[in-house]
Amino acid sequence: MSTQEKKRQEHNKEQQPAEAAKTLPWWRVVLDVALLPFLAIITALALSSIFIIISDTELLALWRHVFSEPGVVLSASLKKLELSYGALISGGLGNPSAIWDGLRTWIQTGDSTKLITSLEGIDRTLVYSTPYIFAGLAVALGFRCGLFNIGVEGQLFVGAMAATYIGYSIKGLPMLIHLPLALTAGALAGAIWSAIAGLLKAYTGAHEVVTTIMLNYVAFRLSDYMLTGPMKRSGFNPVSPPVEKSAWLPKLAPDPLRFHAGFFLALIVAYFVYWFLWKSTWGFEIRTVGANPNAARYAGMSIAKNFILAMAVSGALAGLSGTSEILGVNHFMAQAFSSGYGFDSIALALLGKSHPLGVVLASLLWGFLRAGATRMQSAADIPIDIVQIIQGMVIVFVAAPALVRMIWRIRAIAEEGETIFTRGWGT
Amino acid sequence: MTPVLELRNITKRFPGVLANDHINLTLEEGEIHALLGENGAGKTTLMNILYGLYKADEGEILVRGKPVEIRSPSDAIALGIGMVHQHFMLVPVMTVTENIMLGAEVTKFGPFLDRAAAAQRIRELSRTYGLEVDPEAYIKDLPVGVQQRVEILKLLYRKADILILDEPTAVLTPQEVEELFEVIRSLVAKGNSVIFITHKLKEVMAIADRVTVLRRGRVVGTTRPEETTEEELAAMMVGREVSLVVEKKPARPGDVVLSVRDLHVRDERGEPAVRGVDLDVRAGEIVGIAGVQGNGQTELVEAITGLREPEKGTIHIKGVDVTWASSRQFFEQGAAHVPEDRQRDGLVLSYPVRDNLILNMYYKPPFAIGFRIQEKPIEENARRLVQEFDIRTPDIYTPVANLSGGNQQKVIVAREFSRPIDLLVASQPTRGLDVGSIEYIHKRLVAKRDEGCAVLLVSSELDEIMALSDRIAVMYEGEIMAVIPAEEATREQLGLLMAGVRPEETSEKAQAPAA
Numbered sequence: 001m002s003t004q005e006k007k008r009q010e011h012n013k014e015q016q017p018a019e020a021a022k023t024l025p026w027w028r029v030v031l032d033v034a035l036l037p038f039l040a041i042i043t044a045l046a047l048s049s050i051f052i053i054i055s056d057t058e059l060l061a062l063w064r065h066v067f068s069e070p071g072v073v074l075s076a077s078l079k080k081l082e083l084s085y086g087a088l089i090s091g092g093l094g095n096p097s098a099i100w101d102g103l104r105t106w107i108q109t110g111d112s113t114k115l116i117t118s119l120e121g122i123d124r125t126l127v128y129s130t131p132y133i134f135a136g137l138a139v140a141l142g143f144r145c146g147l148f149n150i151g152v153e154g155q156l157f158v159g160a161m162a163a164t165y166i167g168y169s170i171k172g173l174p175m176l177i178h179l180p181l182a183l184t185a186g187a188l189a190g191a192i193w194s195a196i197a198g199l200l201k202a203y204t205g206a207h208e209v210v211t212t213i214m215l216n217y218v219a220f221r222l223s224d225y226m227l228t229g230p231m232k233r234s235g236f237n238p239v240s241p242p243v244e245k246s247a248w249l250p251k252l253a254p255d256p257l258r259f260h261a262g263f264f265l266a267l268i269v270a271y272f273v274y275w276f277l278w279k280s281t282w283g284f285e286i287r288t289v290g291a292n293p294n295a296a297r298y299a300g301m302s303i304a305k306n307f308i309l310a311m312a313v314s315g316a317l318a319g320l321s322g323t324s325e326i327l328g329v330n331h332f333m334a335q336a337f338s339s340g341y342g343f344d345s346i347a348l349a350l351l352g353k354s355h356p357l358g359v360v361l362a363s364l365l366w367g368f369l370r371a372g373a374t375r376m377q378s379a380a381d382i383p384i385d386i387v388q389i390i391q392g393m394v395i396v397f398v399a400a401p402a403l404v405r406m407i408w409r410i411r412a413i414a415e416e417g418e419t420i421f422t423r424g425w426g427t
Numbered sequence: 428m429t430p431v432l433e434l435r436n437i438t439k440r441f442p443g444v445l446a447n448d449h450i451n452l453t454l455e456e457g458e459i460h461a462l463l464g465e466n467g468a469g470k471t472t473l474m475n476i477l478y479g480l481y482k483a484d485e486g487e488i489l490v491r492g493k494p495v496e497i498r499s500p501s502d503a504i505a506l507g508i509g510m511v512h513q514h515f516m517l518v519p520v521m522t523v524t525e526n527i528m529l530g531a532e533v534t535k536f537g538p539f540l541d542r543a544a545a546a547q548r549i550r551e552l553s554r555t556y557g558l559e560v561d562p563e564a565y566i567k568d569l570p571v572g573v574q575q576r577v578e579i580l581k582l583l584y585r586k587a588d589i590l591i592l593d594e595p596t597a598v599l600t601p602q603e604v605e606e607l608f609e610v611i612r613s614l615v616a617k618g619n620s621v622i623f624i625t626h627k628l629k630e631v632m633a634i635a636d637r638v639t640v641l642r643r644g645r646v647v648g649t650t651r652p653e654e655t656t657e658e659e660l661a662a663m664m665v666g667r668e669v670s671l672v673v674e675k676k677p678a679r680p681g682d683v684v685l686s687v688r689d690l691h692v693r694d695e696r697g698e699p700a701v702r703g704v705d706l707d708v709r710a711g712e713i714v715g716i717a718g719v720q721g722n723g724q725t726e727l728v729e730a731i732t733g734l735r736e737p738e739k740g741t742i743h744i745k746g747v748d749v750t751w752a753s754s755r756q757f758f759e760q761g762a763a764h765v766p767e768d769r770q771r772d773g774l775v776l777s778y779p780v781r782d783n784l785i786l787n788m789y790y791k792p793p794f795a796i797g798f799r800i801q802e803k804p805i806e807e808n809a810r811r812l813v814q815e816f817d818i819r820t821p822d823i824y825t826p827v828a829n830l831s832g833g834n835q836q837k838v839i840v841a842r843e844f845s846r847p848i849d850l851l852v853a854s855q856p857t858r859g860l861d862v863g864s865i866e867y868i869h870k871r872l873v874a875k876r877d878e879g880c881a882v883l884l885v886s887s888e889l890d891e892i893m894a895l896s897d898r899i900a901v902m903y904e905g906e907i908m909a910v911i912p913a914e915e916a917t918r919e920q921l922g923l924l925m926a927g928v929r930p931e932e933t934s935e936k937a938q939a940p941a942a
Contacts, residue, residue, distance in 0.1 A: 281790045281798045288786070291775045297734060298764070298772040299787035300755025 039404050040397030048390045052084050053077050084380040091375020092368035094121035123257040129367030131341045133266035134321035136348030136359040137273050138314045143354040145310035146290035151212025152318040153342025154219030155190040159319020160326045162189030164333040167243030178246040190319020191312040198311025202304035227335055240333040249328035262324035270356040286310050347395045429492040431456045431620050437486035446472040448644040457615045461623045461631045464641035465861035470624050474591050478510045479503045509587030511578040513594045519567035527581050552583050557613050572603035591622045600719045601922035608634050628657040665862045675873045678897040681710035684850050684881035690740035692726040700726035702905035713882040715896030719925055723905035724885045728854045732764045733757035763843035767854035773839045776828035780820050781809040783827050784842050816841035833864030854885040903927045
């Protein structure tokens with residue numbers, strides 16, 4: 001017996017090294033998770049330089065002489081790039097010396113004008129990021145359940161409509177009641193709208209990609225109708241009446257800055273989504289259904305229930321995205337008030353690996369790029385579309401990690417983790 | 428004489444694993460060479476290198492004395508090397524002829540297929556090798572054994588003379604195995620050479636001319652069946668003494684725990700899969716369900732465990748009607764289920780060991796209070812079970828995808844066996860596992876029985892059924908042909924039942940087994 005035990009132990013020992021090699025220290029994993037998106041961004045920026053140069057006709061003409069006078073051509077190109085990316089950074093983050101200057105003037109003289117002007121870049125980035133965070137979380141949560149919610153844009157419109165309606169139709173309420181009411185209305189409307197797709201998927205097997213796209217069109221036309229009919233304010237334009245001040249998300253910075261409480265609400269919601277997915281039984285079910293529906297069924301989970309729940313929560317987040325724009329920035333609803341937040345959010349969920357923290361970081365990047373693009377256009381005469389090229393390339397590189405690994409010659413580590421985006425058609 | 432095939436110093440590394448470590452192997456002309464080893468020993472890797480699916484890091488391959496480079500399966504086929512995979516590569520809705528000519532089409536008048544010419548060649552080949560097949564039949568209508576013949580014909584049609592058969596007997600009845608052996612013998616008699624991959628010792632003894640044993644990527648030795656014994660081969664394979672018999676005391680059956688009456692279940696295509704099954708499993712006994720795969724065992728287990736709705740009939744656990752119960756209600760009755768396909772149903776591969784150990788108990792205290800997941804009890808549970816069930820994992824946070832098959836199965840066994848249960852349904856609990864893990868799981872199953880648990884064991888391995896069961900029920904085409912006390916059962920009798928020969932006919936057939 002004892003000899004057999006001994007042999008068994010030897011057997012164990014033999015097996016150990018191969019298995020031990022498969023785990024890596026946590027920092028290595030974190031580095032790998034963060035490194036690839038970072039390199040993807042760098043690669044995208046580098047490649048975008050080509051487009052920046054091409055977009056400048058004078059510079060492009062100069063490139064004909066690249067062989068006769070390489071020095072001149074290259075320095076002109078570098079200058080252009082410096083100007084462009086400089087404008088991108090100062091547009092999105094502001095100029096550090098200007099901020100320092102503004103701060104000093106404010107402390108010394110009490111005049112805050114300079115400081116406020118210098119903070120406009122950062123303000124724009126944070127304000128732009130806010131709806132992205134909500135919408136990105138909506139898509140990410142769907143991905144975790146194996147659902148591809150393309151209907152975020154539509155849910156965002158429906159949520160915005162509900163919040164706007166509560167915002168202007170009820171008067172005289174204190175803010176402590178009116179604001180939560182409007183936020184809830186926005187979230188609820190988005191949840192109901194996307195739960196339709198969840199129900200269709202759960203009970204008829206209709207693929208959510210198809211149904212959410214269709215529901216988008218319904219939502220767009222519905223909002224057109226509402227804004228030209230029942231919700232139209234008196235006057236010529238198809239816009240809603242202004243939202244009562246009691247339903248505004250409090251503004252946290254003086255004019256002309258637009259920074260409002262919606263940003264912090266987004267961060268709180270992101271934490272809530274993290275808690276929901278990883279610390280609650282509901283989230284455990286949703287993730288299990290997403291990772292392996294067969295195992296979920298085996299474990300006694302209802303796949304139908306989780307599809308509906310995940311779609312509803314995803315829709316609520318999408319609804320909040322529109323709601324925060326209305327209550328925090330616009331304070332009324334106009335046709336096409338969202339410039340594609342819902343569609344960009346798919347990219348954000350991919351970039352953020354469907355993790356709330358990743359989504360927040362990706363949203364900040366997107367907000368920054370959008371904020372910087374405006375400055376880049378005015379200061380360096382770069383078409384604003386260049387930012388979409390950068391964004392597009394970031395997505396390409398994030399979606400194709402093998403490409404980035406090849407370019408930067410990084411060895412792959414074995415584990416990709418439990419990142420599930422969506423399952424194939426008709427499953 | 429130069430060997431038809433020679434592998435010299437083949438080495439293949441995967442990250443963290445040495446899959447093949449300087450392997451040497453020779454195959455003589457007209458030889459049946461068995462390649463024996465546990466799962467993960469490197470058999471399949473080696474054959475994939477030979478078939479051009481992987482590239483070896485070191486070493487060389489010689490075909491008929493000439494060094495060759497095999498970069499793809501088409502290179503392999505051109506050299507006369509053909510492989511029958513464990514899972515057949517056939518298109519069910521096409522005929523035998525179409526399947527065989529697929530990728531090597533005969534045409535006439537330019538692009539038009541010449542089915543007649545191909546069918547003619549197939550008939551000739553069948554006649555030469557005694558591989559009876561109707562070239563016009565559709566694959567989906569053919570029994571598994573015949574489908575396998577089609578796979579072999581496919582290779583012969585492509586003029587392969589070095590045939591690799593990867594675990595060819597896994598899906599066959601004992602009688603079909605005998606027929607396959609006849610075919611293999613006629614193949615080598617006509618000058619072909621065969622590499623026969625298996626982990627079953629009996630088959631090696633029955634058919635091989637020579638056997639090479641692999642363990643952990645290394646050749647342990649090459650020998651002849653007549654010069655060795657099963658026990659010796661098992662020891663070579665595992666690297667230590669193995670007990671091939673399961674030690675167990677006689678069963679002391681108690682009350683009926685699971686009771687199935689006139690159960691009818693349809694499969695996903697809507698075809699009847701279980702047709703009027705009556706079955707009782709008592710506390711403290713193991714009832715084994717023997718049968719060739721695909722005779723309704725899967726659907727029977729799914730109906731019992733709440734994963735599939737029966738068409739009619741009743742299922743009771745401890746007197747409670749669970750006919751229409753969900754999987755959750757099944758577990759709540761104090762029952763456990765080791766599912767047939769562990770990676771599909773039993774585990775979430777991307778989840779850590781920790782979460783897989785509570786996969787169907789996550790909502791219960793102490794693992795959750797209300798809807799809040801409790802990290803601490805979950806981790807304590809995981810640590811305890813990893814220790815108790817000897818799960819080899821670097822830590823409890825490792826995704827189960829990174830564990831070996833045996834350890835993945837131990838995760839399921841740990842989860843299902845560790846809570847108080849009265850009924851255990853275990854489906855193919857040792858499929859694809861190494862001998863060490865099989866031994867371990869068998870011991871655990873018997874221990875569970877001795878604790879007074881009712882055990883329903885479904886396995887397509889007849890040896891496993893015979894070694895563990897107290898009573899054996901044989902399933903054929905959705906019906907239970909007979910329930911036999913294990914001590915009275917013989918291989919031959921079970922084999923005939925598995926092939927659909929009724930008990931009353933058995934005595935006659937037993938005298939004329941050739942029929």
